[in-house]
Amino acid sequence: MTTVAELIQRDGLIIVCGSGGVGKTSISAALGVLAATQTNKRVLVLTVDPAKRLANALGLREFGNVEVQITSDLFKTSKTKLRGSLSAGMIDTKASWDDLISRHAPDEATRNSVLQNSLYKNLTERFVHSHDYIAIERLYQAHSSGAYDLIVVDTPPSRNALTILDAPKRMQDFFSSRLLKLLTANSQWQLLALAAKPFYEIADRLLGKGLLRDVAEFFTLFRTMEAGFVERAKKVEALLHDSKTSFVIVTTLEDAPLSEAEFLSAALKERKFSTHLAIANRVIPKELQGGALTEQAHVLNDARQNTEFISELADVLVNTDTSSDIDEANLSKLLTQTLETIQNYALATTQISEMQSTLLDRVAGFADHFAVAPMLESDIADINGLVTLGENLNIV
Amino acid sequence: MLDRQLLFITGKGGVGKSTVAASLGRAAVAQGKRVLLCEMDAKGALSTLLQTSELSFTPREISPNLSAMTMNTQDALREYVSIFLKTPFVAAIPGLAGIFDFVADAAPGVKEVLVVGKLCYEVRKGNYDIVIVDAESTGHIVAQVAAPTTLRNFVPLGPLNEQTKWMTAILEDSQKTGVVVVTTCQEMAVNEALELVEALQTKTKVSAAAIIVNRVPSEIFTKSQEIVFSQLNQVAVKSFIVKKTGSSIDLSLQASGLARARRNLATHHIATLRSGLAKLDPIKELLLLPDFSYQPPDLLVSKLSSELEAELS
Numbered sequence: 001m002t003t004v005a006e007l008i009q010r011d012g013l014i015i016v017c018g019s020g021g022v023g024k025t026s027i028s029a030a031l032g033v034l035a036a037t038q039t040n041k042r043v044l045v046l047t048v049d050p051a052k053r054l055a056n057a058l059g060l061r062e063f064g065n066v067e068v069q070i071t072s073d074l075f076k077t078s079k080t081k082l083r084g085s086l087s088a089g090m091i092d093t094k095a096s097w098d099d100l101i102s103r104h105a106p107d108e109a110t111r112n113s114v115l116q117n118s119l120y121k122n123l124t125e126r127f128v129h130s131h132d133y134i135a136i137e138r139l140y141q142a143h144s145s146g147a148y149d150l151i152v153v154d155t156p157p158s159r160n161a162l163t164i165l166d167a168p169k170r171m172q173d174f175f176s177s178r179l180l181k182l183l184t185a186n187s188q189w190q191l192l193a194l195a196a197k198p199f200y201e202i203a204d205r206l207l208g209k210g211l212l213r214d215v216a217e218f219f220t221l222f223r224t225m226e227a228g229f230v231e232r233a234k235k236v237e238a239l240l241h242d243s244k245t246s247f248v249i250v251t252t253l254e255d256a257p258l259s260e261a262e263f264l265s266a267a268l269k270e271r272k273f274s275t276h277l278a279i280a281n282r283v284i285p286k287e288l289q290g291g292a293l294t295e296q297a298h299v300l301n302d303a304r305q306n307t308e309f310i311s312e313l314a315d316v317l318v319n320t321d322t323s324s325d326i327d328e329a330n331l332s333k334l335l336t337q338t339l340e341t342i343q344n345y346a347l348a349t350t351q352i353s354e355m356q357s358t359l360l361d362r363v364a365g366f367a368d369h370f371a372v373a374p375m376l377e378s379d380i381a382d383i384n385g386l387v388t389l390g391e392n393l394n395i396v
Numbered sequence: 397m398l399d400r401q402l403l404f405i406t407g408k409g410g411v412g413k414s415t416v417a418a419s420l421g422r423a424a425v426a427q428g429k430r431v432l433l434c435e436m437d438a439k440g441a442l443s444t445l446l447q448t449s450e451l452s453f454t455p456r457e458i459s460p461n462l463s464a465m466t467m468n469t470q471d472a473l474r475e476y477v478s479i480f481l482k483t484p485f486v487a488a489i490p491g492l493a494g495i496f497d498f499v500a501d502a503a504p505g506v507k508e509v510l511v512v513g514k515l516c517y518e519v520r521k522g523n524y525d526i527v528i529v530d531a532e533s534t535g536h537i538v539a540q541v542a543a544p545t546t547l548r549n550f551v552p553l554g555p556l557n558e559q560t561k562w563m564t565a566i567l568e569d570s571q572k573t574g575v576v577v578v579t580t581c582q583e584m585a586v587n588e589a590l591e592l593v594e595a596l597q598t599k600t601k602v603s604a605a606a607i608i609v610n611r612v613p614s615e616i617f618t619k620s621q622e623i624v625f626s627q628l629n630q631v632a633v634k635s636f637i638v639k640k641t642g643s644s645i646d647l648s649l650q651a652s653g654l655a656r657a658r659r660n661l662a663t664h665h666i667a668t669l670r671s672g673l674a675k676l677d678p679i680k681e682l683l684l685l686p687d688f689s690y691q692p693p694d695l696l697v698s699k700l701s702s703e704l705e706a707e708l709s
Contacts, residue, residue, distance in 0.1 A: 019408030
């Protein structure tokens with residue numbers, strides 16, 4: 001069984017991470033499609049911000065927190081059919097936060113005050129790496145609903161891939177922080193800690209009177225939800241460490257994404273997460289690796305300099321030309337040039353693939369197993385593209 | 397583009413912002429300018445690209461006329477307080493910076509104002525002809541450049557409010573400040589670039605100075621070569637070649653075909669970008685930079701900067 005087949009056979013969660021622009025979303029979707037076509041599992045693909053065509057490929061039309069089940073209609077033109085079921089959903093950070101607040105607010109009045117507070121929007125956008133936290137929170141929600149056997153989540157692009165792993169912990173730390181306590185103590189008009197007094201004076205001078213009080217008041221409200229938030233964050237954190245959760249690192253074979261992947265891999269190991277698979281994406285296709293292509297380049301090199309061959313080939317081209325677009329007068333010269341270009345790109349491809357093969361060793365060290373996805377001729381625009389990508393990943 | 401005094405280089409994650417920022421810095425030095433490069437997140441990408449040791453908040457001259465620094469909110473706060481509030485002693489209060497960080501995180505615009513304030517301050521001091529910022533990715537830049545205005549609406553009074561006025565004067569002057577949007581020829585990067593240009597126009601008064609498309613694959617075949625290439629892919633032609641040379645050239649056709657397809661895809665996305673930009677007014681400067689992937693970092697910056705010098709001259 002291939003490593004990818006093994007991965008999708010398990011029930012549980014697959015968290016796909018890696019640097020921006022390496023094709024995380026396509027890979028996640030392809031893994032989901034592969035699982036739903038190769039097994040009879042109920043599969044969910046969760047994504048943050050899919051490309052429009054990819055979203056369409058998954059049957060996602062509008063942005064929102066609703067999970068959409070993909071009908072077998074989408075597989076009409078595909079040789080592969082659904083065995084299990086496949087759903088897809090996007091993660092809407094703002095809506096997810098509103099859900100969270102509604103769930104944890106002790107009463108309606110608190111809920112409304114928080115949701116309508118002018119600081120709230122800012123909080124959801126910036127605090128405690130909220131995008132990362134929300135992605136995991138949504139994952140937890142989908143998992144605990146029991147509606148899916150396997151969930152694949154595509155992590156949000158973050159400045160530092162680690163923030164997603166630390167998000168639940170940060171959420172807990174946030175509530176227990178001394179700063180939050182100090183700040184909210186003030187708004188309850190309790191005795192000011194003497195040490196904090198100069199700070200408030202400066203803050204008022206700096207920010208303008210009242211701003212600090214507004215902030216404090218907001219956090220006082222927010223703290224009423226502490227118990228619910230902390231408990232939830234603990235569960236979310238436990239889920240990340242669960243043996244059913246596998247991490248997949250995606251990278252292309254370029255300097256910057258590789259360094260990011262390396263960093264991420266080390267961090268996952270250090271935190272004892274299970275890093276099941278590393279995927280090198282956009283690798284020169286297998287048949288173009290190795291000596292056969294180089295040999296052909298040499299054949300081309302001889303052929304294009306052989307004037308007799310060129311003029312014979314030119315005749316063949318004229319005879320097979322149906323469109324009559326061909327420039328007959330300069331055909332020999334044009335043919336020589338075109339063959340040279342083809343030769344050059346054959347050699348360039350060999351060079352890139354040699355460079356890639358040295359980098360592949362690095363990727364192999366990132367996780368327990370590794371797989372390769374080929375460079376494609378076009379963007380993935382439909383389910384067939386995802387099926388093909390999945391099948392490619394599934395080759396030993 | 398380089399005639400401005402403050403340039404924010406932004407774009408989707410992974411498009412090569414830092415590389416472009418470093419290359420623009422080098423190109424500006426080549427034009428005889430004194431340049432300050434500032435890295436916004438302490439990822440260290442800029443120092444690697446410039447092949448220098450770790451950067452700090454205090455600018456350091458790393459080669460003639462090229463200085464570099466890294467942004468840090470707490471240092472920016474300390475400097476702000478000592479320069480504008482003339483109360484240097486506050487910085488000494490233990491934990492102040494931490495508490496401030498916490499509050500600043502919640503209040504819209506405060507953190508951004510400190511950061512943008514520092515950049516504007518460097519512009520105002522005039523120690524450099526141009527400040528080039530390796531800015532945060534697309535999602536944050538609008539909030540950043542609009543911060544002084546945001547803050548003014550949120551906190552109608554107070555010294556910080558007063559301070560935002562001169563910052564706005566620098567930021568909203570299109571002769572002085574511009575945002576450079578970097579993208580690659582990928583669907584998502586192009587979409588984000590267009591969304592950003594639109595957001596800059598609708599939500600801020602800061603001008604988009606240029607769009608830079610990074611890693612554009614070169615043209616494979618000329619128009620007349622294209623016809624020959626498709627002819628060569630015909631079965632009859634292929635079997636003639638096998639007969640004559642004793643070898644198939646299928647793999648070579650496939651390899652150049654793949655490069656051709658990648659180029660066509662890139663051209664398609666660039667066309668989307670152009671038509672998207674055409675709908676936004678006024679039309680922005682659009683620069684295409686060649687694909688130098690698989691180059692070592694030092695060569696990457698020198699190649700890109702000479703490319704930029706040529707484009708901008």
